[in-house]
Amino acid sequence: MNPGNKLGLFLPLMLLMWTRGQTPTTETKEVCSGRDVVLSCSAPPDTDLNDVILEWTRSDLEKKDVFMFRDRKPYLYYQHHQFKGRIEVKDPSFKSGDLSIILKNTTLQDSGLYRCHLINLSNITEQSVLEPIKVINLKVLGPETLEVYSRTDVVLSCSAPPDTDLEEVILEWTRSDLKKKDVFMFRDRKPYLYYQHHQFKGRTELKDPSLQSGDLSIILRNTTLQDSGEYGCHFKSLSHVKKRSVYNIPPIKVINLKVLGPETLEVYSGRDVVLSSSAPPDTDLRNVILEWTRSDLENSYVFMFRNRRPLLSYQDPQFTDRIELTDPSLQSGDLSIILKNTTLQDSGEYGCLFKSLSRVKKRSVLKTPPIKVVNLKVLEPERIQARPGQDVVLKMAPVDFNVTSFMWKRPEDQEHFVFLHGMGHPDHQHPQYKDRVELENQNQTPDQITDLSVILRRVQPTDSGTYNGYIVQSQQLRKRNVHQSEPDKVIILEVTGGGCRFEAGFGFVASVFISLIFRFF
Known part of the structure; x- marks a missing residue:
């Protein structure tokens, strides 16, 4: 019987039954995706390699193989398409007994259990068909x-x-x-x-x-x-x-x-802001040191926590009585601080430094790289001055996405709004602003608003104060609670002067002037 006929007799048995019987110890091999890997295998000592079949299989491939070598050349008829053009024999001559193959340009899909089978065609036994001589568990890792x-x-x-x-x-x-x-x-x-x-x-x-x-x-x-x-x-x-x-x-x-890049956080002056940071996973939080710094502060810091309490000896005077932890114990892993009543001078790059206290001997951990960097920008609210009777525009920069709901409101009035588009009830508008506020750009589809500026008509001294603009809901933002959110725009309106009194005074002067003309002429 020639080798081809022998192959025909035993190949179905190899493909359907090779998982039976005892197998050698499994070797685990890890490789990063995109790299080549050698699946190593060696022939048993004193094996005649002149007339053999080498087959590499993978456990999840039913009737296809990874690679086959027979008649002293690759035999690719049964090769799975996943491996076409990606396999080569490390030593095509087999003279050294090296039966290893090189799998090129690995992917995550190449992970699996690979088996190396060697069959001597001059002496085929059931054991040689069923039992691999090497098993490799290949794990292809993503970066x-x-x-x-x-x-x-x-x-x-x-x-x-x-x-x-x-x-x-x-x-x-x-x-x-x-x-x-x-x-x-x-x-x-x-x-x-x-x-x-x-x-x-x-x-x-x-x-x-x-x-x-x-x-x-x-x-x-x-x-x-x-x-x-x-x-x-x-x-x-x-x-x-x-x-x-x-x-x-x-x-x-x-x-x-x-x-x-550093996280950028914008807040309007006078408001509180949270500088957020979290401890790395699985950190022992019983004995730690936490320091918040700002890049322009050399010999002082923003806030330090050690020995389970705030340490204020080296705190910069600018932050005295204005900093507190969101979690005073730190046991939740929340390392965030609240900076209260922000000013323009608070703008800067803040770093959160964190380390086990047992490894720190000095008062500071400034040489430790920060685990979080926040670029804080404290903005000055826009100020508008107007005279009674004038119209003013509460302007908010146009956005490049569709807004379905937005609001203008006064911070001191939690129950009412100045203007609301998209949701809510008209009765919730403060009576003072009824029929006096409208969109500046009227040529917009109601559910596709991008220009959020509004006109406040016929302003009066009672309109003076702070106006906060909020995007409540959009394609990029779920509905949010404006009472717990930072405004997207803050405007301070000052209505000063007596527009009506000025007009009355001018009329009075004009009437006196006209009467004098009639008297002399």
Whole structure:
């Protein structure tokens, strides 16, 4: 019987029954998506490899295989379409007994249980058909996503594989968009910076300068928006590397770094604002130090909490009696503070610094990178001066989305509104404004409002005061409670002078002047 007929007899048995019987210990292998991976397998000692069939299968593929090699060449008739053009034999001659295959450009869908079968066509047995000689559990990992605020430090973490000889190694950190330059390289037991991209000069260092702990992590300092990208950690024994770089070796770790600009928060002066921050997950909150700083304060801070209570010795006088924690105990993990009665001088970049108190000896943790950065902008309300009888426009900047409901109201009156579009009841409008307020732009569809400015007609001194504008509901915003929200616009209206008295006085002077003319002429 020729080998082809033997294959025809035993292939159905292989495809339908190979999961039966005992299998060798499963090896787990992890690889980052987009990289190549070697599925290793070796022939048993003294195996005649001149007339064999090599088949790699995956447990979830029923009647298709990953790769087959017979008649000393690939046999692709039964290969699953997912692997077409992506598999090659590491040693096509098999002379070394190496039956490994290389799976190129891995995807998340390649994860699964792979089995290596070797069948000697000159001596086929049921055991050789049913039992694989190697089983690999392949886990294809997506890149780890790491977010950090600009102007803070970040650790790009990576570890050497277990039982690695760390005496003579080469480590290279790369970024996918940098062609012939690297982020950081370590070889000959010291940093090798000849090929380092200028963007990273003076900003990268090893977390463990000796690497002897197996920690291959680097610290990237003072991050910028331009540092965003996909970073790869490449690692290999230096004795096996002839070229200056290991960039062509698949990384053992991939990190997708996203550098965020500071959160921008706008508030009108005189109002309270919450600077929000949260402790990292699984943090022991029983013994911590929390410090809120502002970038322009050198020897003082905004707020500090340590020894389970506020520490005010070094607080800047500007914030005295104006700061409190939203959670005074911090036990919920909420590190936010409330800044009360804001002024224009409160504008600036605030940082939240947080660390275990047991590791901090000094009074401050200023050298610790912030876990949150907030760019606070305190706005001065727009002021409008008008005379009695004039019309004024309460102007709000047009938006680029459709607003279904918005409101203008006076902050001291919680029950009534000045103007409401889209919902509510007319009786809730304060009688003072009835028939006096309307949209400035009347050529808008009611459910597609983008210009939120209104005209207040025939103003009187009683109209003086603060007017808050709110977007209540839109395509981008669910209905919100305006009593618990910051206004989108604040206007202070001052109605001064006696417009009517001025007109009366002018009439009186005019009548006197006319009577004098008649007397003399």
